[in-house]
Structures are given as structure tokens and as C-alpha cells.
Amino acid sequence: MLLTKQLLAFRPNKMDWIFAIKTFLAGILALYVAFSLNLAYPIWAIGTVFVIANPYSGMTSSKSIYRVLGTLLGAIVSIVVTPLLINTPWLFTLFLASWVAVCLYISLLDRTPRSYVSMLAGYTAVIICYNIIYFIDTVSIFDMAIGRFMEITIGVLCSAIVTTTLFPMHIGPAVKTRVSKTFKDTKSLFHQILLDSSQLKNYNNMLAQITRDIAEIHVMAVHLSYEKSALQGMTKPLQEMLHQMTMLIANLVAMAERVKQLDLLDTAYREQLQAIHVHIADFLQDEHVIDETQLNGLPEGFDEDFARLQAMSPASQQVILGSLKMDVRHFIQNIRAIRLIWQRIQQGDASLPESVTPLTTTYPNLHRDHGVAVRGGISAFLVILLATSFWIVSGWKAGFMMAEMAAISACILTAMDNPVPALKMFIRANLYAAVIVFIYAYGIFPHVTAFWQLVVVLAPFIIYCLMLFPHPPLTGIGLPLLMGTVMGLNLQNRYSLDQVFFFDASIGTVLGPLISVYIIHLVRAMSPDITAQRILSLHYKAIRQALYLPYGVQFRIHLRSMLDRIGVLNTKVVQSEHLKKNIQLALIESSAVIDLTRLQELMNKLPAQHPILITLEDLQQLLDDYFRAKEISQASDVLKNAILEKIQALQTEAATIEQQDTVQRLNISLNNIQSSLCHVNLTATAQSAGKGA
Structure with missing residues (x-):
């Protein structure tokens, strides 16, 4: 109901029209080239244009390259593996399920657009292998893989040409x-x-x-x-x-x-x-x-x-x-x-000031959720295993379409906390697409005899769907609706539509995502609250690690990863007021971890026999115990009170240190730890700090 209201209220602006018309022209150009080369499945050429479409030319170009690389890797795997395993279907299924699981795991760990390469390499191998099995009597393995790569490459090239020459938006x-x-x-x-x-x-x-x-x-x-x-x-x-x-x-x-x-x-x-x-x-x-x-x-x-x-x-x-x-x-x-x-x-100068220590590493030390990645990989493994097993056992000829759609839907939305609502929208869009395909195939296409007529009849629907792309709330219906329709039409030079296959394929495109919804709901789906709690546990673990890091580049990289984790936390729409409070406190806690390194630095400067060293070591251990308990949601006031008592003892013992600068730095760090890490009443904190001075 909400989606219907959004669609009715949608009013495309000038930029929406420009983007949609440009992308439509690129798609039609890709389709024409694929027709001219007499490729087996021109739909992959035009479909590629729509999948990588983006208002910004840079995003389109980068996604194009990633898609080509992912497709190439998937095609290579299919060419190598299919001859070896095609006669052992269960072993073949286990390999493909494992391949997709590993690729999806890697993809979920990479929080950059490059993750598209590994994800696409996974389910592209499934698509090519299952198409090879279905068309084994008419198409060779190599031809199928090369054909898919060529079709996608044509789509990429046509998209790049149009988006970079017609009103490019950088x-x-x-x-x-x-x-x-x-x-x-x-x-x-x-x-x-x-x-x-x-x-x-x-x-x-x-x-x-x-x-x-x-x-x-x-x-x-x-x-x-x-x-x-x-x-x-x-x-x-x-x-x-x-x-x-x-x-x-x-x-x-x-x-x-x-x-x-x-x-x-x-x-x-x-x-x-x-x-x-x-x-x-x-x-x-x-x-x-x-x-x-x-x-x-x-x-x-x-x-x-x-x-x-x-x-x-x-x-x-x-x-x-x-x-x-x-x-x-x-x-x-x-x-x-x-x-x-x-x-x-x-000014075009990529150099950094000599006094600035770079924090970028070969593999950036930012937040990565291995737990989500593992669960995503397991869910994809189970989805492919279940869908393909049903295909094998049932002997349903069009079951390959169900297995392909299951693999695709198991991958494309797994980065979300809970992909199930979006997958349900995906299924609904496929149902709508089946109706639209039926109307085009049996009501419109019988009267189409030339390519320009095909362009005219496709233009209104495709352009409307493309205008939804730049608006995130509507992309969830626009993209699957458009792709489901384009793929369902299966446009070819010698066009014909097998009614039995049409209905079988339509059923498969719905059953495949339904399997994904069921498995992902059981294995992968998590509420934002659960995800936030898991990230908070990693945050508390990072605080413990900071206790033993000396101040320097390593610490700054560590702090960068902590603050990046806070940025991820702030994207979670949690319902629990307790979690909301802990997320806010996590940012305050991150600001005080530098004081933990200052304690470590102070301990290294003091003489080995200085009496305050033992108290500092005790404080370190108490802080470690306290945040270890918070990491497993078992923090107690007993540990916090012990920390506060130890801090008060240190404020008293600080008088035994001769260097006043060291005394001041110690009192500053103790005040910040008490206030920002233990979240003690601020008035009491300040008064305690004043006495320590």
C-alpha cells in the first residue's frame, strides 16, 4: 500500500528524464549490436546496461569494469569445472554451492564497490553452468561461456559510450x-x-x-x-x-x-x-x-x-x-x-604533507563483520543446494531457472541486516513482470515486424522504470520489475515464445527467490538491534586491545577502525532505547581510548621500581576485565566500582611523581577514563579530578 502511494506520488524531474532516456538509448544500442552479431541471448546485453545504470558516469564506468571482471572469472570457473563434474550432479552442486558461498563471503567483507566482482563471479558461474546443462544438446560449454561474456561486454561498452558522451554527470x-x-x-x-x-x-x-x-x-x-x-x-x-x-x-x-x-x-x-x-x-x-x-x-x-x-x-x-x-x-x-x-x-597534487602519517593500508583496517559474512555464505550454500536438489530430484526441465534465480536472490541483497523484506519486494516485482511479459508477448509483439517498432513499444515501460532508479525508495521495485520483464521477454533475432516454457520459467522465477527468503530468514536475517549489539561487542573488544597499544601509527589506525565502526552503528535503525544509549556512549568511549595509551606511555617512562606502577597495572587489568564483561553483555557495577576506587588511589599516589607535567597528564587521563569510559556522574568526576590535582 505504501509503495502504491509512493508510485502515485512520484513526479520525475528533469535529471530523471535525462538519466532514463540516456540509459534507454544505451540499452537499445546494446540490443541492436547483439542482434547484429547474432548472439544467442541479446537480453544479457541490454540487461547489463540496466543493472549497471547510475546517474553518475564514474559509478557506471567502475561498475562496468567490476561486472566484466566478475563475469570473466565466473566464465573461467564454469569452463574449467563443467567438463569435470557434469556427469556427477551432486558433486557439481556441492562445488557450485561452495563457490558461491566463498565468493559471497569475500564480497561481504569488502565494503567498497569492488565487492561486486566476487559476488558476480559466484552467481555468474551458476548461471552459465546451469544454462550449459539445459542446452547441452545444442550449445558447447565454451560457446556458452564466451557468449555470455561477449553479451555483457557489449552492454558495458554501450553504456560507457552513451553515459560519457551524452550529458555526462560526474x-x-x-x-x-x-x-x-x-x-x-x-x-x-x-x-x-x-x-x-x-x-x-x-x-x-x-x-x-x-x-x-x-x-x-x-x-x-x-x-x-x-x-x-x-x-x-x-x-x-x-x-x-x-x-x-x-x-x-x-x-x-x-x-x-x-x-x-x-x-x-x-x-x-x-x-x-x-x-x-x-x-x-x-x-x-x-x-x-x-x-x-x-x-x-x-x-x-x-x-x-x-x-x-x-x-x-x-x-x-x-x-x-x-x-x-x-x-x-x-x-x-x-x-x-x-x-x-x-x-x-x-590542485591535482596527490602527495601528503610529510608531517601527516598516512593511515591507509594495503587492506584498510576498517570494520568488517565476519559473522555476517559467514552467515551470508552459509545461507547462499543452503539455498543453492536446496534449489538444485529439487531440480535434480524432480526432473523438472525448467527447474534450472528456479535454481538460477535462487542463486541470484541469495546474493544480491545479503549485505542488508534483514534482506527478507527486500526479497519479498523482489518476488512481487517478478510477479508483476510475468504479467507484463504476457501482455507484450501475446498482445503487442505479434504486431511488431521491425526493430524500430520494438524500440517504440518498449520505450514507455523501460523509461518509466529507469526514472525510478535514482530514488532509493523506488529502486527496489523499479530494478527487479525492469530486469524481470527484459529477461522474461528473451528477445532474439528469430523470436518465438514457447507457452509451456514461459509459464514454467515464470513459476521458476518466483519459486527460486521464495527458497532464498525461507533460508535467509532462518540463517542470515538479523534485526538492526541484533546487528548493533554484535557491533558493540566488537567495539568493547577494540577498547581492550587499545589498552596495550603504544601511541603511534598502529594506534591511530586502530582508532580509525573504531570510529568507522561507530559510523556503521549510526546507520542501524535500532528500536531498543538501551541500545540507542549504548551507541551514543560508544562514540564517547572511542574519544577516550587515547588516554589508555597515555597510561601505557606513562608506565614506560616511570622507573621500574616506582610504587605507582603496580596500581597502574591493576587499573589496566580491571579495565580489561570490565570491557571483556561488556563484550559478552555481563558487565557489573562491582567491576566499575573497583575501577573508580583504583582511579582515586592513583590520584592520591600521583603526588609521589616529581615531574609536574607527568602528574598533570596522569590526572587528565584518569579524569577522562572515569568520565568517558566509565560514564560516572560528571559532577563527581570533576570534583574527584580537582582533588587529584
Whole structure:
């Protein structure tokens, strides 16, 4: 009912028309070329155009390459394996089910568009192998595989030609706009933290939006190498800049938490903080080209401003103000480094400043959910095994279509938390497509005698479906409806439609996804709440790992992965209020893991016999135990109280350390751990920190 209302309310804009007409022309061109070459299945040429269609030319080009590579790999596997196993159907089925499972597992671990290669390699092998079996008497294995590769390649080439020559829409300007918006949002939140404490209750929402934007830009950047825009070839430096931007998130969260603590004690400091903010804002507002040698520069009088602030503040606020000063300094230096990288990117310079340590690795250390990937692979294995077994046992000639659709539907939506609702939409679209195919085949096509007539009768339906593509709520019906119709029509040079096969194939296209829905519901589907809880467990495990990491590149990469995980968490639409609270707290906890490395750093600096070392080691072990318990949802107040008692003991023992700078850093870290990792009442935290000073 909701979908019907959305379709009735849909009003295509100018860009929708341009995109739809361009894609339709590319599809018709691919179909014409396939007809001219007398290929066996021209539908794969036109279908490929629609599958890879995207308003942005860079996305279309990259997906084209990934589709060709995936198809090539799947075709090679089918050519190698089919002669060996075609006479042992059960072994053949086990191999194909295992192949798809492994490919899907790899695909789900890769959170970039490149995942399309491995996923397509999986179910393409199934499609080719099952078509070979069905047409074994008329087509050779090699011809079938090569034909499929040629058909898809023609679709890719035609799509690339049309999208890059007719009103090309590059993704570069869109990336630039998103980056500028993220800069603006980050600065706005910084100003809000220092100026308007009344808004700090909702700052998590703004931070969540920034983390989501960073994650989306990271994916968009992959496509820049496949188009001719101002940012062409800037994928790596742009992604590195985004890695550095996540460090700003930790700075902003830490500043907000310290300001909250200060406000609960006394707000008199606010007047002087506003004066400090004016100096910082003027310094950051300067839009001149940043000199790399001055990246660590600070506003004039920065230290003096904070010295005046601390001089006028009570003892209970001193440690917190020291922490705030450190966070503000890091924010200024980080944002200047990011601006310098962005300036170079816009000038076509892919180099990074020498003072910036790159966080990009060969295999980026971002969040990957192996549990979901394993369950996705298992569900695909069971789906193919069940569907193909039914085909073998029943002897149903058109059962290959059911098995193919089962394999495809088991793969295409598995990245979702719960693919079942989308698969049900997929099934509904296939039912609609069967009706439309029947109308075309028996009501319209008997009167079509020329290619131009075919173009005319297909245009209204195809263009309408394509106009739904740029709108995510409608893509779920537009794409399967269009693909189901195109594939069901099975257009060929010598067109004929076998009525028995038509009805058999229509039944197969519905039964295959139904099998997928059933298996995925049992094995793979998870609610957003369950997924969020699993990710939170990984988050707590990462905090434990940070306890033993020295500060450096390894730690920064680790923190980057933690903040990326928070970005993934913020995309989950959870229902539990408890989980929502824990997700918000997870961001605060991530901002304080640097204080765990500072404890480790302090322990390495102190003499081996210093009495405070034993207490620090005890605190480390208690924190490890506490977050291990949270990891398995068994955290207790007993462990938390033990941590707080140990922190109070350390604040007392800090007086035995001679170096005042070390004492201050220790008290800052203890305050941040108590407040941001243990989430103790902020007033009590601040008072305790003041006594420790």
C-alpha cells in the first residue's frame, strides 16, 4: 500500500528524464549490436546496461569494469569445472554451492564497490553452468561461456559510450560538495561546543551525521578514477584525508565531554572561553594557502588565553581545563592538516604533507563483520543446494531457472541486516513482470515486424522504470520489475515464445527467490538491534586491545577502525532505547581510548621500581576485565566500582611523581577514563579530578 502511494506520488524531474532516456538509448544500442552479431541471448546485453545504470558516469564506468571482471572469472570457473563434474550432479552442486558461498563471503567483507566482482563471479558461474546443462544438446560449454561474456561486454561498452558522451554527470562535483558540507558541519559543531552549551545534549546527532557522511564519501571516492572530473585520480589522497577527518571526531567528542563537566561545576569560565573562541575562529577563518612548515601553528596568544582561563577558575576545574586545552590544540592542528590535504587534492597534487602519517593500508583496517559474512555464505550454500536438489530430484526441465534465480536472490541483497523484506519486494516485482511479459508477448509483439517498432513499444515501460532508479525508495521495485520483464521477454533475432516454457520459467522465477527468503530468514536475517549489539561487542573488544597499544601509527589506525565502526552503528535503525544509549556512549568511549595509551606511555617512562606502577597495572587489568564483561553483555557495577576506587588511589599516589607535567597528564587521563569510559556522574568526576590535582 505504501509503495502504491509512493508510485502515485512520484513526479520525475528533469535529471530523471535525462538519466532514463540516456540509459534507454544505451540499452537499445546494446540490443541492436547483439542482434547484429547474432548472439544467442541479446537480453544479457541490454540487461547489463540496466543493472549497471547510475546517474553518475564514474559509478557506471567502475561498475562496468567490476561486472566484466566478475563475469570473466565466473566464465573461467564454469569452463574449467563443467567438463569435470557434469556427469556427477551432486558433486557439481556441492562445488557450485561452495563457490558461491566463498565468493559471497569475500564480497561481504569488502565494503567498497569492488565487492561486486566476487559476488558476480559466484552467481555468474551458476548461471552459465546451469544454462550449459539445459542446452547441452545444442550449445558447447565454451560457446556458452564466451557468449555470455561477449553479451555483457557489449552492454558495458554501450553504456560507457552513451553515459560519457551524452550529458555526462560526474561524481567529482558531488564529492566536492559533500566534503565542503562535512567541513562546514565540523566547524559548526566546534563553534557550538565552545559557545552554546545548551545544545550539547544533541551533539551526538550531529556527530552521527558527520560519521555517516565520511563513510559515504569514502565509498564515492572509489569511483573517481573512472571518470574525467577535476578530482580524477584523487581516490587515495581523498580517502586518506577522510581517515584524518575521523580523528577530528574524537577531538570534538572529547571537547564536548569536558565542557559538560565544566558546566556542571561552574559556568563562570564561559566568558573567557568565548574570548578564546574568537581568537581561534579568526585563526581558522583565514583562507590563505597553508604552509606545510606551519601546520602546527596556533592562534597568537593561545597559551596565554588558557593561562588566564585557568587562573580565574577554581581548583576543581583545573585538570578538566588542561584536558580541554589539549583537545582544542589537537583539533586546530588536525583541521589545518586536513585543509592542506584538501587544497592539494583540488590542485591535482596527490602527495601528503610529510608531517601527516598516512593511515591507509594495503587492506584498510576498517570494520568488517565476519559473522555476517559467514552467515551470508552459509545461507547462499543452503539455498543453492536446496534449489538444485529439487531440480535434480524432480526432473523438472525448467527447474534450472528456479535454481538460477535462487542463486541470484541469495546474493544480491545479503549485505542488508534483514534482506527478507527486500526479497519479498523482489518476488512481487517478478510477479508483476510475468504479467507484463504476457501482455507484450501475446498482445503487442505479434504486431511488431521491425526493430524500430520494438524500440517504440518498449520505450514507455523501460523509461518509466529507469526514472525510478535514482530514488532509493523506488529502486527496489523499479530494478527487479525492469530486469524481470527484459529477461522474461528473451528477445532474439528469430523470436518465438514457447507457452509451456514461459509459464514454467515464470513459476521458476518466483519459486527460486521464495527458497532464498525461507533460508535467509532462518540463517542470515538479523534485526538492526541484533546487528548493533554484535557491533558493540566488537567495539568493547577494540577498547581492550587499545589498552596495550603504544601511541603511534598502529594506534591511530586502530582508532580509525573504531570510529568507522561507530559510523556503521549510526546507520542501524535500532528500536531498543538501551541500545540507542549504548551507541551514543560508544562514540564517547572511542574519544577516550587515547588516554589508555597515555597510561601505557606513562608506565614506560616511570622507573621500574616506582610504587605507582603496580596500581597502574591493576587499573589496566580491571579495565580489561570490565570491557571483556561488556563484550559478552555481563558487565557489573562491582567491576566499575573497583575501577573508580583504583582511579582515586592513583590520584592520591600521583603526588609521589616529581615531574609536574607527568602528574598533570596522569590526572587528565584518569579524569577522562572515569568520565568517558566509565560514564560516572560528571559532577563527581570533576570534583574527584580537582582533588587529584
